[in-house]
Amino acid sequence: MRLKKVKNALEKIKESKYYVDFPEESLGRWNQVFSNENPxxxxxxxxxxxxxxxxxxxxxxINFIGMEMYDSVLVKAVEKLENIETLQNLKLLLYDANRLExxxxxEIDRIYLNFSDxxxxxxxxxxxxxxxxxxxxxxxxxxxQKEIFLKTDNNDFFEYSLASLSSYGYEIKNVSRDLHHESIxxxxxxxxEAKFAKQGVPIxxxxxxxx
Ligand code: SAH
Numbered sequence: 640m641r642l643k644k645v646k647n648a649l650e651k652i653k654e655s656k657y658y659v660d661f662p663e664e665s666l667g668r669w670n671q672v673f674s675n676e677n678p679x680x681x682x683x684x685x686x687x688x689x690x691x692x693x694x695x696x697x698x699x700x701i702n703f704i705g706m707e708m709y710d711s712v713l714v715k716a717v718e719k720l721e722n723i724e725t726l727q728n729l730k731l732l733l734y735d736a737n738r739l740e741x742x743x744x745x746e747i748d749r750i751y752l753n754f755s756d757x758x759x760x761x762x763x764x765x766x767x768x769x770x771x772x773x774x775x776x777x778x779x780x781x782x783x784q785k786e787i788f789l790k791t792d793n794n795d796f797f798e799y800s801l802a803s804l805s806s807y808g809y810e811i812k813n814v815s816r817d818l819h820h821e822s823i824x825x826x827x828x829x830x831x832e833a834k835f836a837k838q839g840v841p842i843x844x845x846x847x848x849x850x
Contacts, residue, residue, distance in 0.1 A: 648714040649733075655717045657731045667744040672730065673702045678748035681706065681780075683736045683768060684755050688716025690829040695729040697827065702728045708735045736768065736776075743780035750777060752789045754831035757796035769800035774807045785809070785849040790818070790842055792835045797843040809847035817841040 652658050659665065665672050669679055678701050685691050685705035695703045707713040713733050720726070734742065755768040765772050769789070777785065787804065791797050797816075805811060815821050819836050832842055 645711045645714050648710040651714050652710055652717050652731075652733060655720065655731065656725070657717065657720055657729055659730050659732055662732050662734060662742045666742060667746065669702070669704070669743065669746050673728065675702070677702050677728070679704060679746060679782075680749040680751065681743070681747050682751040682753065683739075684708075684752070685716065685731075686712055686754075687830050688713075688719060688731070689833070690751070690753055690827050691729065692716065692719060692723070692726070693827045695726045696723075699726075699728055702730075704730045704732060706732045706734050706736060706739075708733070736773070739776050740779050745780070745782050747777075747780045748782055748784070749786040749788060750781075752787065752791075753829045754791055755789075755796070757791070757793040759793075759795060764799075767796065767799065767803075769796075769803045771803060771807060774803065774809075783850075785847075787847040788845075789847070790829070790832060790844045792831065792840050792842060794843065797845075801845065804845075804847045807849075809849045812846045812848065813844070815842075815844045818844045 653660060670676055680701055681704045682691050683706050685707045688705060691703055691705045705716065710733055713731060716731060752768050758764065758766045764770055789800055801811060818826065819842055835842060
């Protein structure tokens with residue numbers, strides 16, 4: 640998602656109590672950043688943070704980290720957080736997931752991929768967040784059990800992800816190809832999801848697990 644340049648976005652992000660500058664310094668010790676041993680869930684490409692903020696409010700016993708590479712997008716999450724009660728279990732990173740291993744080492748319990756860029760062209764397949772290249776990266780950041788929860792409107796990206804995760808050894812569970820016409824009591828919506836749901840576009844969802 641590219642938004643038009645927001646003036647002073649970076650400045651505003653850096654002032655936020657949720658923002659972690661130089662996250663490489665916390666490699667291997669994110670539990671100390673949160674001052675507890677609770678599980679850590681990471682959302683890659685968190686966008687404006689709707690999902691992550693609601694999840695952090697709903698599950699205070701889980702630590703949430705959001706990673707987003709554009710300051711013009713992340714600043715929207717920072718602005719939302721200014722208007723609500725302080726969340727002790729949330730941190731935000733302005734970072735490119737291609738450099739994930741510089742920030743986390745054996746400490747993430749679950750990764751959320753919500754409406755990731757599908758990179759439809761074959762020559763860009765490596766950039767998909769479920770490509771083998773990325774799955775290898777995730778191996779090093781997960782603590783023990785590996786869990787990837789994915790939602791997307793894009794059917795081709797969904798089929799690609801199912802195949803890529805399975806062939807990498809993930810067990811796929813709770814697959815839905817039309818999430819909003821099934822039981823979604825527990826579902827927390829993202830910005831894209833709300834937009835697509837309104838248009839009647841079916842939402843795909845899966846959970847992937849590996850030891
Ligand atoms: N999760 C949000 C936004 C989805 S759009 C939602 O569901 O509404 C995908 C987001 O991923 C964009 O904001 C984009 O900037 C971000 N993104 C794409 N590649 C990324 C990468 N390599 N590292 C970090 N963020 C990335």
